[in-house]
Amino acid sequence: MGLALIGMALITVLFFAWFVAIKRQILALKNVKRAEDRERRVLLSKSLRMAKWGLVASIIGVVVTGSLSIFGTQGNKGINLEHVHGLGFSTDGKRILIPAHDGLKAYEEGRWEAPEGAKHDYMGFSPVNDGFYSSGHPAPGSDLKDPLGMVKSPDEGKSMKILGLEGETDFHNMAVGYQSHVIYVINPQPNSKMSAAGLYYSKDEGGTWTKSEMKGVNVEPSSMAVHPSDVSVLAIGTPNGVYLSKDYGNSFEQIASDGQATALFFNKQGELFIGGYQNQAYLKKMDISNKKGEQLTIPTFSDDAIVYLSQNPIDDNQIAFATFNKDVYISKDKGLSWRKIADKGDTISEEKTEQ
Secondary structure, three states: OOHHHHHHHHHHHHHHHHHHHHHHHHHHOOOOOOHHHHHHHHHHHHHHHHHHHHHHHHHHHHHHHHHHHHHHHHHOOOOEOOOOOOOEEOOOOOOEEEEOOOOEEEEEOOEEEOOOOOOOEEEEEEEEOOEEEEEEEOOOOOOOOOOOOEEEEOOOOOOOEEEEOOOOOOOOOEEEOOOOOOEEEEEOOOOOOOOOOEEEEEOOOOOOOEEOOOEOOOOOOOEEEEOOOOOOOEEEEEOOEEEEEOOOOOEOEEEEOOOEEEEEEEOOOOOEEEEEEEOEEEEEEEEOOOOEEEEEOOOOOOOOOEEEEEEOOOOOOOEEEEEOOOOEEEEOOOOOOOEEEEEOOEEOOOOOOOO
């Protein structure tokens, strides 16, 4: 119950007590014939009317305040991340964007919101320097074919361009070069542009696709990241570590073997962030030229690990990640400290105080 509702309830109690007290005084004077008592009864009657209207007004206030408390809370429930299908920063670096089954959710200046645009179920979400690429499924009632195939939006989902394979394929494992826009996908089954399952890449926004040989990897990739500008450089995460290719995914070498590699991300400098699990969750940053890694401090998880991560393209100090259990964290000091902004899908907004 809010403070306003408590206050109105107390006022109502006071008016009721006043009304009862005056009523009793009037009843005590009912049979008297003295002039001064008649005058007192008239004054008390006026006070009784005031108490009555005050009581009525306070009761109405309680009803209104209670309704606003109940329905206002229902209308402004915190945004829930039903699923987390990706994570990235907006092109201006001001917002964290998360596709959450029922459209994008955005976190900016301590507050969560649902941006404009159709509530598509985006999969393979890949932010770039002029929007994002994705796959997935159309929102209920949409005229778009299911699955979406390959799409691109320049304005956080307000508008969208179909790049192909609509109604054919949903790419869950997909990565796009932040500046180059080369697209890599793990194709689950043959379609009209890909003759078989496997790793493919496109340099022309899905117009044509080339199959990669993927030599050196004999397990199913669990995560994938593409160098921001070098179209030939690709990293994939697997249950037994990280593999790097410098020839469009035709051959790979293992560059990390720290247990499961659950999340990968190339920042604009070409450094590779690796989220994984080996006895416990970890996050590290690697220089792929010399394969030297730097361990970053993250909160302690229980039976959880990083599934998506990103660094702000405008502010290198900001890093964000989401876990399998739908916890979301942001750091504004390159990982020295972290703020939790979603707990098991329940978003957490900062309380705004008046200056």
